[in-house]
Amino acid sequence: MPHLLIGHTAMVLHYLFFAYVVLGGFLSWRWPRLFWPHLFVAAYALGIVIVDWPCPLTxxxxxxxxxxxxxxxxxxxxxxxxxxxxxxxxxxxxxRYVIAGLVALSYAGAARGLRRRRAARVEGALSG
Structure with a gap:
């Protein structure tokens, strides 16, 4: 029974990892600090697909x-x-192209949000 529970947990974590790779960049629009962890996860996922890096969950x-x-x-x-x-x-x-496009779109949106926040800070500093 514990082997089965461990396997099912690994499978659920796999699905969560996959979902985070595909959609996690969009979270950085709301929470910018999540950009760097997502970049790491996306790079590792790319390595798994392209370089055939091992996946501990597998x-x-x-x-x-x-x-x-x-x-x-x-x-x-x-x-x-x-x-x-x-x-x-x-x-x-x-x-794979759709996933890459979604990640690129999420990063473009994160960059746009960063520019807006910086501009708002500069504007606030100039007016305050």
């Missing part, structure tokens, strides 16, 4: 699967859980 989930008699994920979390259910397998590259 290792934990596979360990759980092995210890509960289930088949291990062959190629990783995204291929096992998301491709084919969130988007068709033949649109893998399209989904």
């Amino acid at each position: 290792e934990i989930e596979n360990w759980s699967r092995l210890n509960t008699g289930r088949e291990v994920m062959g190629s990783g979390f995204i291929d096992h859980h998301i491709t084919g259910s969130l988007y068709p397998a033949e649109h893998l590259m399209t989904s």
Whole structure:
């Protein structure tokens, strides 16, 4: 039972990690300090996809699967859980471009918000 609970926890954390990679940059519009943690997470996720860096959550989930008699994920979390259910397998590259576009859009919005806050501070300092 503990192996199964650990595996399910790793799977839930995987989904949260994926959601944060895709949408976390938008949080920095409201909370600018979240930009740097998101940049780190997005860079690590990019390394997992491009350089094939290891993912500790995949290792934990596979360990759980092995210890509960289930088949291990062959190629990783995204291929096992998301491709084919969130988007068709033949649109893998399209989904990557959409995700990259969302991250870029979120960073552009964060930069715009930063410029506005700086301008407001300068204006406040000049008028005060």
